[in-house]
Amino acid sequence: DLLAIHEVGHIYSEAYEVWPTEKWLREFTATYLAYAYLKESDPNLALLYDTMSDSFVETSEKTYTTLADFEELYYRVGDSNYGWYQGKFEQRVSEVFATSGISFMHDLRQSLVENPNKADDDPFRLHELDVFSDGFVAWAKGPAGDLD
Numbered sequence: 001d002l003l004a005i006h007e008v009g010h011i012y013s014e015a016y017e018v019w020p021t022e023k024w025l026r027e028f029t030a031t032y033l034a035y036a037y038l039k040e041s042d043p044n045l046a047l048l049y050d051t052m053s054d055s056f057v058e059t060s061e062k063t064y065t066t067l068a069d070f071e072e073l074y075y076r077v078g079d080s081n082y083g084w085y086q087g088k089f090e091q092r093v094s095e096v097f098a099t100s101g102i103s104f105m106h107d108l109r110q111s112l113v114e115n116p117n118k119a120d121d122d123p124f125r126l127h128e129l130d131v132f133s134d135g136f137v138a139w140a141k142g143p144a145g146d147l148d
Contacts, residue, residue, distance in 0.1 A: 001045075002034070002038075002045070002048070002049055002052065005034040005037060005038065006030050006031055006034045006086075007030070008033075008034065009029070009030035009031060009032070009033035009034040009037075010026070010030040012033050013026070013029045013030055013033055016105065016109060017109060017112075017113075018105060018108055018109045018112060020112060020125065021118065022071065022118065022123075022124060022125060023070060023071055023074050024067050024070050024071060024085075024089070024124065024145075025124070025125060027085070027086065027089055028089045028092070028093065029105070029108065031086070031089050031090050031093045032093045032096070032097065032104065032105060033105065034049075035049060035090065035093050035094065035097055036097060036101075036102050036105075039097065049090060050090070050091075050094055052087075053086070053087040053090035053091055053094075054087065054091065055087075056083045056084055056086065056087030057084060057087040057088055057091065060080045060081065060083045060084035060087065061080045061081065061084075062080065062081045062084045062148075063077070063078070063081055064077045064081055064085075065084075065146055065147050065148035066142075066144040066145050066146045066147065067124045067140055067144065067145025067147065068123075068144040068145055069144075070085055070145075071123075071124075085147075088147045092136075092139050095135065095139075096133050096135075099133070100132075100133050104132070104133055107132040107133065108129070108132075111125075111128055111129075111131070111132065115128060124140065124145050126139075126140050126145070
């Protein structure tokens with residue numbers, strides 16, 4: 001069910017015109033909308049989503065740990081590693097939602113309208129996201145977006 005809600009998040013993200021070119025950010029926004037729905041409709045399922053994501057991060061085998069790898073390889077990182085990435089994205093979603101709620105999506109949409117092309121020195125839009133939701137640069141530590 002959680003996976004299906006995430007996939008519906010992709011549909012709503014595109015309908016809301018929040019469809020960034022960055023693959024990681026597309027996955028992040030789908031998760032964000034799924035999480036927002038769960039927090040409003042069934043907080044126990046949101047807690048399950050948190051717990052499941054923590055488990056993926058702790059137990060998944062991973063070869064790749066950067067946003068650069070995710071952008072280049074996407075699904076080709078392998079099933080377990082893909083689950084690890086999704087877990088890392090959901091963990092960040094949970095943090096951002098706790099402080100920003102649904103306003104994060106409104107701010108992201110506005111940012112994408114104002115800056116449709118990512119800056120050369122900000123290939124993952126982390127600095128751009130930090131403007132309205134502090135912590136993305138720190139979350140993705142290095143220049144390649146090393147999440148590990």
